[in-house]
Amino acid sequence: MVQSEDRLQLTLYKLRSLLDFTLLMGEESDVARLMQRFTALLKDDLGINRILFFARDEAGKWALVWNEGCVAPWVDAIDVERDLMEYDRTVVIRSQKRGVLPEIDVVIPLAQDELVSGFVLLGDTREDVIGVSPIIKHLTFARTLSMLTYVALQNYNLLRRALRERSLKQELELATQLQNMLLLRGDALPRMKGIEIATEYFPQYEVGGDFYDLLDLGHGYLGFCIADVSGKGISAAMVMTSFQANYRSLMSREASLCELVSLLNARLYGLLRGERFITLFVGRYDTATRRLEYVNAGHNPPYLYNRATGEAQWLDASTVGLGMVEEMPQLRKSEITLHDDSVLFCYTDGLVERRDKEGKEHYSTDVIETSVRRCASAAEVVSSARKTVEAERESGVAIPFDDVTMMVLHFTK
Structure with a gap:
């Protein structure tokens, strides 16, 4: 009965967290603060202490958007096209198959219109924790939160592009006025x-x-x-x-x-x-x-x-x-x-x-x-x-x- 109550409370907490995060997506215009909140939910609240977030930038090139807890040189050596594109669904990496991802337990691909445009890599290296890894325990929540974060990043890119286009339009209008005066x-x-x-x-x-x-x-x-x-x-x-x-x-x-x-x-x-x-x-x-x-x-x-x-x-x-x-x-x-x-x-x-x-x-x-x-x-x-x-x-x-x-x-x- 106690375990059922705990599971219920955890489920309610996750739902509230997702709701709060969704509201934050509509209000927050600072990518760093959004990613900090994303990290806090996974690391501080759920105990997932290794996080890498890759996404395509506005030019379509792969970029490391966020790194939490991964300090080893292997992070810089990751080639998304070479090392991650084989993962078209969420995969738990077996220890013997980690290869270039030594501290990563799960790879979560993020797709939009059937095109993979992002990856979240999660790892839990704490040896003192007994029981099921928090990554496995909260995998569905982590996947949902990752997708929400990815959508928010895409929206920010669209907003920045719209602001640039608006600025360019104003610049051209001013330039046209100057030219007409001359x-x-x-x-x-x-x-x-x-x-x-x-x-x-x-x-x-x-x-x-x-x-x-x-x-x-x-x-x-x-x-x-x-x-x-x-x-x-x-x-x-x-x-x-x-x-x-x-x-x-x-x-x-x-x-x-x-x-x-x-x-x-x-x-x-x-x-x-x-x-x-x-x-x-x-x-x-x-x-x-x-x-x-x-x-x-x-x-x-x-x-x-x-x-x-x-x-x-x-x-x-x-x-x-x-x-x-x-x-x-x-x-x-x-x-x-x-x-x-x-x-x-x-x-x-x-x-x-x-x-x-x-x-x-x-x-x-x-x-x-x-x-x-x-x-x-x-x-x-x-x-x-x-x-x-x-x-x-x-x-x-x-x-x-x-x-x-x-x-x-x-x-x-």
Whole structure:
């Protein structure tokens, strides 16, 4: 009768413990505290003094989540795939078959959707205890508690992933807002006699590192640039913000373009420390003399087309991108006199670099040359190029894998 009463009390205790643990799962967000409670129930309350808990991490790799009472080097030598995957059900290990698990008596596999994603290893090495081992006595309870703990760990992983995704979403939203503030559109574009301007930006992702700017420098001078910051997200947006502030403070009618680019590189090199870089094409146009001076620092060469003569040329780079090296090699300014009805098409690499259905990368400038030669106005050129890219994307013939930015300047009388 006494034994029956003891068994009843122990059963009630186990049920209350499982209920309390289930409530803890819903309240506790600290994995260490959860595992401490798991250990306390098995070790302090039931006398199971060797506990190892293995589970797959978020990357799917096996990790030792908890170790209680196992200090021997053999713990570090355990290879889950090699040593434990043979156990697809709870197994009591015979002493003569322990091998790499010398202090372990029971292996409890933890499965979800028929896939084993965790193991709890229990051992009782106390020789002074007479009678049935507490592991055997409380095996069903230990198995249930282990599964509850495993579910809780999975829930924590899901929660952490959700929080990271939420943080990433907020970061992208902030980066998008920053980028939208930096990029000039519509009425914000300079209006100057003899120059028609059209721009377009459409991202492959929420936010990228593309940037362009146009400044009315007064007295018939137009300053403009197009740039591409390596990387994505808020860090790229912050680099763009710093670049724009520095660029606008240095750009003027009198500034030497080579000195401007050299100063930008010096400031950005200290900021980026080689972790990122910026390709840049910067130009300045004098409407009175029709002279265009420019520096291309590692950027895709803009396409210059003279409609009157049919002549075309690519304004190639003379040096590397900003932030790559402390001293920019072969930095030089180029100059050219533009004729009436000339078109300058500036762009980022997303417009000319594509992947086909098989994932192979291709480089083509056909969309630029075709749009410039067929269309009359700058706005029509940009619209035509965008329609071509969108059609290719929808058909899957050529899929852009980077953001697309276009800046077209049509020089008229």
